[in-house]
Amino acid sequence: xxxxxxxxxxxxxxxxxxxxxxxxxxxxxxxxxxxxxxxxxxxxxxxxxxxxxxxxxxxxxxxxxxxxxxxxxxxxxxxxxxxxxxxxxxxxxxxxxxxxxxxxxxxxxxxxxxxxxxxxxxxxxxxxxxxxxxxxxxxxxxxxxxxxxxxxxxxxxxxxxxxxxxxxxxxxxxxxxxxxxxxxxxxxxxxxxxxxxxxxxxxxxxxxxxxxxxxxxxxxxxxxxxxxxxxxxxxxxxxxxxxxxxxxxxxxxxxxxxxxxxxxxxxxxxxxxxxxxxxxxxxxxxxxxxxxxxxxxxxxxxxxxxxxxxxxxxxxxxxxx
Amino acid sequence: xxxxxxxxxxxxxxxxxxxxxxxxxxxxxxxxxxxxxxxxxxxxxxxxxxxxxxxxxxxxxxxxxxxxxxxxxxxxxxxxxxxxxxxxxxxxxxxxxxxxxxxxxxxxxxxxxxxxxxxxxxxxxxxxxxxxxxxxxxxxxxxxxxxxxxxxxxxxxxxxxxxxxxxxxxxxxxxxxxxxxxxxxxxxxxxxxxxxxxxxxxxxxxxxxxxxxxxxxxxxxxxxxxxxxxxxxxxxxxxxxxxxxxxxxxxxxxxxxxxxxxxxxxxxxxxxxxxxxxxxxxxxxxxxxxxxxx
Numbered sequence: 001x002x003x004x005x006x007x008x009x010x011x012x013x014x015x016x017x018x019x020x021x022x023x024x025x026x027x028x029x030x031x032x033x034x035x036x037x038x039x040x041x042x043x044x045x046x047x048x049x050x051x052x053x054x055x056x057x058x059x060x061x062x063x064x065x066x067x068x069x070x071x072x073x074x075x076x077x078x079x080x081x082x083x084x085x086x087x088x089x090x091x092x093x094x095x096x097x098x099x100x101x102x103x104x105x106x107x108x109x110x111x112x113x114x115x116x117x118x119x120x121x122x123x124x125x126x127x128x129x130x131x132x133x134x135x136x137x138x139x140x141x142x143x144x145x146x147x148x149x150x151x152x153x154x155x156x157x158x159x160x161x162x163x164x165x166x167x168x169x170x171x172x173x174x175x176x177x178x179x180x181x182x183x184x185x186x187x188x189x190x191x192x193x194x195x196x197x198x199x200x201x202x203x204x205x206x207x208x209x210x211x212x213x214x215x216x217x218x219x220x221x222x223x224x225x226x227x228x229x230x231x232x233x234x235x236x237x238x239x240x241x242x243x244x245x246x247x248x249x250x251x252x253x254x255x256x257x258x259x260x261x262x263x264x265x266x267x268x269x270x271x272x273x274x275x276x277x278x279x280x281x282x283x284x285x286x287x288x289x290x291x292x293x294x295x296x297x298x299x300x301x302x303x304x305x306x307x308x309x310x311x312x313x314x315x316x317x318x319x320x321x
Numbered sequence: 322x323x324x325x326x327x328x329x330x331x332x333x334x335x336x337x338x339x340x341x342x343x344x345x346x347x348x349x350x351x352x353x354x355x356x357x358x359x360x361x362x363x364x365x366x367x368x369x370x371x372x373x374x375x376x377x378x379x380x381x382x383x384x385x386x387x388x389x390x391x392x393x394x395x396x397x398x399x400x401x402x403x404x405x406x407x408x409x410x411x412x413x414x415x416x417x418x419x420x421x422x423x424x425x426x427x428x429x430x431x432x433x434x435x436x437x438x439x440x441x442x443x444x445x446x447x448x449x450x451x452x453x454x455x456x457x458x459x460x461x462x463x464x465x466x467x468x469x470x471x472x473x474x475x476x477x478x479x480x481x482x483x484x485x486x487x488x489x490x491x492x493x494x495x496x497x498x499x500x501x502x503x504x505x506x507x508x509x510x511x512x513x514x515x516x517x518x519x520x521x522x523x524x525x526x527x528x529x530x531x532x533x534x535x536x537x538x539x540x541x542x543x544x545x546x547x548x549x550x551x552x553x554x555x556x557x558x559x560x561x562x563x564x565x566x567x568x569x570x571x572x573x574x575x576x577x578x579x580x581x582x583x584x585x586x587x588x589x590x591x592x593x594x595x596x597x598x599x600x601x602x603x604x605x606x607x608x609x610x611x612x613x614x615x
Contacts, residue, residue: 050421097600100607104363104420105559109603112556116596123589233552237428244425293436299429303422304414 015158024154025222030262031161032219037242037254038168039211044240045249046172047204048184050107052236053094053114054212059231060117061087061213066133066226067126076139076147080160080217087213088206090117095205099198102187111233118231132227136220153222160218164211169251171207180204184249234292241295244302247309256310265291327585330464335581341470341539343577344477347570348532349554351481352525354563355488358501359521362412362423367529368551369434372544374400374533376438379449379542389452389538396534397527404526405519412522413515431548438544446541473535480531481570488566497521556599562612572610 018027036058043049065083068074074082098109121127128134138147147153171177179200182190191197220226229235238261246257268291275281302309308316349367356364377396381387387395407430415422450456451469458465488494499507500517508514533547540546554573561572576595584591602610 050424052424097603100603101559104357104424107421107424108363108555108559109599111552112559112596112599115552115556116593119592119596123592233548237432240425240428290436290440292432293440296429296432296434296436299432300411300426303426303429304411307418307422 012162015162016155019151019154024150026262026266028150028154028157028222029219029266030259031157032215032222033239033242033262034255034258035161035164035218036212036215037239037246037258038165038251039208039215040239041243041248041250041254042168042171042180042208042211043204044243045253046177046184047180047201048187049099049201049205050240051098051110051205051208052107052233052240053098053110053112053117054208054239055231055233055235056094056114056117057087057091057209057212058216058219058235058239059121059226059228060090061216062220062226062230063121063127063133065217066136066220069139069221070133070136071126075143076141076221080214080221083217083220084210084213087216088210091206091209091212092202095202095209099201099205111236114231114233114236118228118233121228121231127226127228130228132225133220134225136224136226138221138224147221157218157222160214164214165255168211172251176200176203237299238295241299241302243309244307245298245309247312247315248307250309250311250315253309253311260310261295264294268294332585333464335585336578337464337466337470337474337581338584339578339581340474340574341577342580343574344474344481345532345536345550345573346554346557346577347481347573348477348528349550350557350561350563350569350573351484351566352528353554353558354566354569355484355497355528356522356525357563359497359504359518360408360412360416360423361420362415362427363420363555364522364525365424365427365551366407366430366434367427367526367554368547368549369431370400370404370526370547371529371533371536371550372438372547373403373434374530375449375537375540375542375546376442376533376544377530378534378537379447382449389534393531393534397530400530400533401523401527405523407526408519408522413518431551435544435548442544444543444545446543446546449537449542451538469538473539476535477532480528484528485566485570553595556595560595560599560602560609562609564609565611568609568611 015027036054040051040054043051061083064086065079068082069076069079094110094113097113098106101109122129138153140146141152141156145152145156147156172180179190179195182193182195183197183200187197190200216226216230219230242257242261243254244257245260246255247253306313349371353364353367356362356367374396377399378389378392381392381396382389411426411430412423415426455469455472458467459471460466486494488497496507496512496517500512500514504514507517536546557573557576558569560576561568563569576598579598580591580594583594590597
């Protein structure tokens with residue numbers, strides 16, 4: 001236990017120092033998605049529910065925060081709170097409907113409901129349609145800290161991410177988290193032990209939804225926009241991929257996965273150009289545009305050969321030796 | 322003549338449009354149900370394979386001069402063989418695992434296929450000419466009936482009912498139904514279940530490709546045409562339940578028609594009405610209209 005505490009302390013120190021060495025926007029992007037993937041992992045990794053609709057939670061929170069801050073001029077912290085509440089509320093409705101079925105049907109229901117949210121966002125007047133909400137100001141936190149500086153924003157995002165991660169860790173290790181795991185391992189057994197399984201599933205769903213909303217709200221503030229990409233099913237797939245690559249049901253997995261996938265998305269174009277220059281094959285120049293193809297390939301490889309994910313494989317290796 | 326202030330011809334033409342969409346839903350959900358019954362996998366790639374069917378028809382016409390009628394038979398076979406390759410090389414490793422991995426794998430295949438077609442053809446739609454024999458429209462008095470749309474409904478209903486007949490009324494179908502019920506027992510009777518599984522997947526996929534070829538002249542042929550469809554089809558499958566073949570056909574057609582009428586009475590809802598109905602069905606009858614709760 002002390003060992004892992006030292007590990008976390010070192011990681012925190014590294015994160016505090018990081019913006020002086022790495023581009024802070026990139027780091028903030030990674031943290032938002034790490035939070036999103038961790039929230040998603042709470043469902044798939046600890047409760048055994050595969051949601052394919054998490055983009056709806058992330059995206060609608062992003063829209064609400066963007067609208068509230070830029071159009072209504074409310075303070076940033078109110079925007080984040082309202083965004084998180086939106087995520088939780090949509091998660092409550094989605095969860096209530098989806099937990100009426102199990103397994104594969106649960107997944108299809110979440111996907112279909114998320115598509116409905118997507119269409120609503122496409123048509124609703126306040127979302128800006130195809131253009132989305134642009135130019136959302138970062139404003140001042142509590143009226144004091146000016147967030148337009150990337151460094152200030154970075155530490156706020158860090159605080160949000162670390163706080164949420166602590167909450168997730170606490171949840172997983174609490175009696176509630178144990179029940180979640182019991183449901184994942186053997187649902188009929190959990191029922192026979194007298195647990196109201198649906199209540200636990202719903203609570204897990206809402207918690208995951210609220211944290212996904214928080215991630216979406218934070219992302220809007222970092223980048224200053226909320227668009228249809230944030231609610232599209234592609235993003236739901238991407239968050240599944242992050243979690244899968246990092247390791248389902250591991251605390252650190254989603255974070256590692258988010259880092260890898262975001263880095264891949266951002267740097268693939270550069271890497272392609274470099275390959276094109278090195279090998280003089282023209283095709284590599286278009287590699288930046290073939291992210292979808294590559295994510296598909298990673299998906300296939302992960303499912304076929306690498307189901308434990310990076311963190312899961314490392315943990316399994318240490319357990320064996 | 323008017324109904325609720327809506328002119329008759331408009332009503333009829335939306336009904337026809339609804340039937341056209343409904344026949345796509347029916348064919349797609351039928352394929353999903355057949356595959357799910359035997360393989361226990363939800364084939365997310367169904368939409369991508371539908372898209373592939375449409376694209377192969379388009380490529381056949383533009384590169385090799387293969388006309389629509391030939392494509393209608395050849396493309397499903399080609400895509401079906403492609404499906405069998407997918408099943409043999411990838412899906413078969415997942416049967417012992419949680420069903421969710423099958424969904425994730427086929428989702429990956431979807432992204433890969435869409436990515437490949439997008440990198441060659443972009444996202445803009447490619448036009449495909451309606452075959453000469455079916456171009457134009459027939460005057461039915463109340464409305465002008467576009468021949469091609471009528472053909473789509475007739476062709477897909479024929480295929481759907483042929484499938485129903487084969488599965489419910491023939492010897493081969495009885496093997497399939499037995500395999501769905503208890504694969505180990507069927508294997509003990511000397512039937513080669515792995516081959517049956519491959520062929521079933523190939524058949525389901527061929528249905529999707531057939532729908533794709535039918536759709537090519539109506540929808541724009543683009544890399545994204547499948548993924549938009551598949552999500553609606555998932556909702557259709559949740560509403561109908563995957564237990565019954567006839568159930569899939571009826572639910573698919575019915576929802577298409579409802580969607581068509583929604584477009585007349587309240588256009589804003591037409592994109593979401595299927596999902597709303599899904600939510601209502603989940604509240605009233607969670608197992609789906611034709612489903613059986615395990």
